[in-house]
Amino acid sequence: MCQACNDLLIEINAYIEKADNKLVKKLKDAGFLIPKKTIKVASELEDEMTEILKSETKFLAKQLNKAVDIKSFFADIWNDVKDIDDVDVKLSQAFIQTFEKVMPAMMEAYITKSDEKLKFVKVTDKTSYQVAENSKEVSEKMKLSSHKNLEKILNKGIEEGESIQDVTKEILNGGIRDERYRARTVALTEMLRVHSYVANEAMMQCAVVEQKEWIHTGSTKNQPRENHVAMNGVTVNKNEPFELIGADGNTYLPMFPRDFCLPASECANCHCLHRAIVSESALGIAPEERRRMQSEYIENADRKWEKELDMINYQKAVDYRNGKGDVNE
Incomplete structure (x- = not known):
């Protein structure tokens, strides 16, 4: 490989690594694990x-x-x-x-x-x-x-x-x-x-989790979906679906963000997540x-x-x- 091509490849890999590191931080700050x-x-x-x-x-x-x-x-x-x-x-x-x-x-x-x-x-x-x-x-x-x-x-x-x-x-x-x-x-x-x-x-x-909460993690810079912003903080029992009004006006019942029941327009580049809400009383149940x-x-x-x-x-x-x-x- 020519030196110029090799240098370009190094620059490209460095750019990709930098972008990946930025995304790692973004996901971590949003609440995604690992x-x-x-x-x-x-x-x-x-x-x-x-x-x-x-x-x-x-x-x-x-x-x-x-x-x-x-x-x-x-x-x-x-x-x-x-x-x-x-x-x-x-x-x-x-x-x-x-x-x-x-x-x-x-x-x-x-x-x-x-x-x-x-x-x-x-x-x-x-x-x-x-x-x-x-x-x-x-x-x-x-x-x-x-x-x-x-x-x-x-x-x-x-x-x-x-x-x-x-x-x-x-x-x-x-x-x-x-x-x-x-x-x-x-x-x-x-x-x-x-x-x-x-x-x-x-x-x-x-067993200690009783409810779940929809968390919108997008920023205003990224032109967030307004219907996802409206879902921020909505809480339901863990075995029940959320009710999401889609951008197309239809009502969807996803169990979580990016549920496959949602159209691609509601999933692509969506970084929302749902958070477990732990019952303090359930923590009293013995670990065994x-x-x-x-x-x-x-x-x-x-x-x-x-x-x-x-x-x-x-x-x-x-x-x-x-x-x-x-x-x-």
Whole structure:
């Protein structure tokens, strides 16, 4: 590598590290636990996602070059290309493997913050399932977004009479999207979403926690969502949802910020969190009893979820037989 290129790479890495350190401080000040590990893992996920997205860009460009012109690509090849594009599978695997590694550390931090007499036992099966399913859905949306963006480029190419070579060059030069920026935004949003799921799980496992409070952590510099600002300080029982009026005017019932029931417009770059409210009277329960209650909650939650999952899988099988879906979804 030339010295100038090496110097530039050093500067870029220093800039990224500085940005990451600033974000670590921001998350710590806001109240997120294990912020340093969170950003480290999010950065690793970002790198992996960037490579996956770049590979997809090259794959789409390669498929485009199999056609004699853009119109024939649309007519003869495009539908098959969309079917064989497996970027969603690769992204979901990256998400799930990353989250499975970091969730135990998150759980340990959130549980001991509410009750230092407890320790991490396990993440309940339902929460693990929800995180995995959310990861799959985010990955599918990212794939769909790539395809829509490519179609815009292709349509523009047809209207302007561009050649396959012109469109391919535009795609490879970042026409579909800026892979790094997109990966960074999604990686951080999804990492904070997992924080929310795990924090809520920790509250449910802690007998001393009775309520939860929505905390808005944005600053006026960042043009905060007014509806999220209005949620600041709202308190509900820990097993009940919050009521959020979305920017679209619809009413949503999230259990926590970035709950997957919320649209992307309410989640992207959202740094809100929810805080456990401990009952002083519950702290009088003996530590041994609190640990027993934690184990009992996990056992009951897993047993209940097993039945729920059976019903979900049964409905999937029925839908598949009726031609309404994929039995493996």
